[in-house]
Amino acid sequence: MTNSDLKKTANKVRKGIITAIHSAKAGHPGGSLSAADIYTYLYFEEMNIDPQNPRWEERDRFVLSKGHTAPGLYSALAHRGFFPVADLTTLRQLGSYLQGHPCMQHVPGVDMSSGSLGQGISAAVGMALAGKLDGKDYRVYTLLGDGETQEGQVWEAAMFAGHRKLDNLTVIVDNNGLQIDGAVDEVCTPYPLDKKFEAFNFRVITIDAHDYDALRAAFQEARATKGRPTAIIARSMKGKGVSFMEGQAAWHGVAPNDEQFALAMEDLLKIDTELSQEEEIG
Numbered sequence: 694m695t696n697s698d699l700k701k702t703a704n705k706v707r708k709g710i711i712t713a714i715h716s717a718k719a720g721h722p723g724g725s726l727s728a729a730d731i732y733t734y735l736y737f738e739e740m741n742i743d744p745q746n747p748r749w750e751e752r753d754r755f756v757l758s759k760g761h762t763a764p765g766l767y768s769a770l771a772h773r774g775f776f777p778v779a780d781l782t783t784l785r786q787l788g789s790y791l792q793g794h795p796c797m798q799h800v801p802g803v804d805m806s807s808g809s810l811g812q813g814i815s816a817a818v819g820m821a822l823a824g825k826l827d828g829k830d831y832r833v834y835t836l837l838g839d840g841e842t843q844e845g846q847v848w849e850a851a852m853f854a855g856h857r858k859l860d861n862l863t864v865i866v867d868n869n870g871l872q873i874d875g876a877v878d879e880v881c882t883p884y885p886l887d888k889k890f891e892a893f894n895f896r897v898i899t900i901d902a903h904d905y906d907a908l909r910a911a912f913q914e915a916r917a918t919k920g921r922p923t924a925i926i927a928r929s930m931k932g933k934g935v936s937f938m939e940g941q942a943a944w945h946g947v948a949p950n951d952e953q954f955a956l957a958m959e960d961l962l963k964i965d966t967e968l969s970q971e972e973e974i975g
């Protein structure tokens with residue numbers, strides 16, 4: 694896909710996020726929106742997957758370690774064709790398969806149930822090791838929140854991955870700088886993340902999470918890296934795309950009301966218009 698196509702798709706993913714959380718009257722918009730470009734690049738460009746065969750043995754694997762941002766993953770999966778986009782409006786509702794955290798038993802395309810922070814990366818490391826032991830070519834990706842890296846289990850997993858030279862593993866950190874209680878560096882700083890991952894034998898790449906050229910180059914470099922795993926520190930904007938949510942920790946886990954939903958969708962529709970105008974000029 695071209696960068697223009699990816700941007701348009703990411704905006705659809707963001708609309709799905711806002712629609713789902715508004716319908717549920719609960720959820721986590723801030724970190725879902727900040728990672729929307731990452732989800733979009735992974736599912737529409739990077740990963741070797743088949744929506745018609747979600748359990749294909751040779752597929753690349755993805756583990757959402759920051760499982761509370763499930764609305765972002767669900768929206769990407771829906772728009773990629775794993776299940777109907779219309780089902781996003783059932784988020785968190787009784788009887789829906791789209792609950793507040795992803796469940797591998799019920800959601801097509803979800804490779805690992807997650808939600809307890811710090812545990813997803815460990816599952817991804819296990820998948821990567823299994824691939825090596827079985828002589829498989831699939832790659833494993835996992836997305837963490839920067840606040841999540843305050844969990845000690847993250848670094849146990851990183852130590853193991855580096856020691857085992859799991860070059861089929863890519864760890865992505867959605868580095869939006871905010872968590873539920875405020876600024877990450879004020880709550881309990883895990884920084885510098887790059888130096889920490891480097892200490893555990895990772896190839897570290899720091900990028901702008903909303904720049905598709907940078908995303909493309911980072912994932913290509915990760916594929917080319919041999920003998921060690923890769924960590925992509927993706928600097929992002931919490932609430933990206935919705936003006937009144939951007940850079941606001943208060944929108945970590947709050948659903949928009951009807952008026953706020955309308956304003957958010959207006960912002961996203963403006964982005965659609967801007968992208969169309971850019972295409973015409975280009």
